[in-house]
Amino acid sequence: MTEQHNQKHPAPSPSTPEHEDLNVLMVRRREELENLKSVGINPYAYEFDRTHFSTDVVSAFKDDEPQRIVAVSGRITSIRRMGKASFCHIQDSKGKIQLYLKKEGLAAYDAFKQMDIGDIIGVKGYVFRTKMGEVSIHARELTLLAKSLRPLPVVKEKVDEQGNKVIYDPFSDKELRYRQRYVDLIVNQDVREVFVKRARMVSTIRKFLDERGYLEVETPVLQPIYGGASARPFKSHHNALDVDLYLRIADELYLKRLIVGGYDGVYEISKDFRNEGMDKTHNPEFTMLELYVAYKDYRWMMELTEQMVYDLALAVNGTPLASLGGNEINFTPPWKRISMFEVIHEFTGKDLRGKNEQELRAIAKELHVEVEPSFGTGAVIDEIFSEKAEPHLIQPTFVTDYPVEMSPLAKKHRTEAGLVERFEGIVNGHEICNAFSELNDPLDQRARFEDQMSLRARGDEEAQVLDEDYLRALEYGMPPTAGLGIGIDRLTMLLTNKDSIRDVIFFPQMKPEK
């Protein structure tokens, strides 16, 4: 606050945040806070003995049983005052329940007049059904647990004649919702549910992999050499060692070192960081599952993947079906398998097999696919696939056998020259996972790294960096290994029918306020 500003306004009271003026609603709530204190009420209580959750009270209620006494707690979300009696709803982690507060027989009724939407209270009373039919709690005791000093957006809802829930003036400003996610979570019930589903998904992944004997591990976030993916990193610095460190862009090379070390299967669910643009499907930090299993190949990994995603769909939605943008998706295994050349042929009528770069460029032009001059054959093929085939793959599909130039960590195909044993799982036109038979030939790996380094020398900032220690590990011998990466955020989007990554990350990256 500037000096000039101070002259225009009275000096703030000690309880006033210095960075903003209080509007009348906030002033009023501070007055109520003082009023409550002055009658001996602690507006910030220490505990409350809850006996039931809101929805459990409602579902357990039977009209012909004797009255039950329950204690519930939660945030007031609506109030209807009628003089000597009032109704309000409170919301706890499971849902809402209506309270009936009557002056007669409720000592705290006057104090309740100083309470607002947003305040957190505890209530003890008996369960009954109102004339209008709603199961409610008739309050006998009321305790203020936390006074709210900021007005909450008030969202009203109503059930119409068809039984549909109608919401009036939903709290919908995306910037406010993401910046103040706590408000979003309070007010928008469905937002809370998305993150419950996300948590259930992750715990199901752990259960699935633990049951099969794979070891959950942790590998460095701060890495002297970043690797395992093609992306630009965030850079940091360690003062004591006086070395630059990078935030990891993938876990891959460390996890495969652990396979060299003798574990049969390792996985990590971790944050990766990529210093790139942000949009509906990209956040600078995101969550990735990576899994490596010794003595297996990519064909085996397809079976594991489709089974795991099927289990996740069941755990999250109770069904292998998902409705996405008007498409009905069925995750039931087995998923379709088709090679990249085949699927391109299917959607364009063109056979790209064995074509050289000039021929591929001619085909791209004919298909109206734009390709950069810097693209090699692999990149041209990939671009044609992304433009002409991928968007049409709605049902879960494994696209297999990618050009070797695009996949410096994948093992060469056992029968197809120029390709690697790699697959991506495509659902609803989007990639959900990436996997390969891992390259375990240290001499081939060194050659691939060197190819990447020459790309880097030509200015490709995303080309991968040669990792001498990783090569040393491979030289000791890594068993044949199948590896898988799944973007947890994007899988969550798929299973919760959200089209923005910001809706499945609690605190998506934003520009700083002000």
Add this chain to the structure above:
RNA sequence: GGGCGUGUAGCUCAGGGGUAGAGCAUCUGCCUUUUAAGCAGAGGGUCGAUGGUUCGAGACCAUCCACGCUCACCA
């Protein structure tokens, strides 16, 4: 980064040169089974910021800021 939009009360939004608006929320009064409770009244705004045009700007112009959608790049 380009294109298109948006920014007005705590929330959701109207208004497009001449007194700053609505619904909900808030406050006052009435109301002891209401439920988008109701009825009557009231308060609440540097109309994103800064310049400019004009007798007069929330509106028109310029610049900036923030956000959204979209295209390009990337998981």
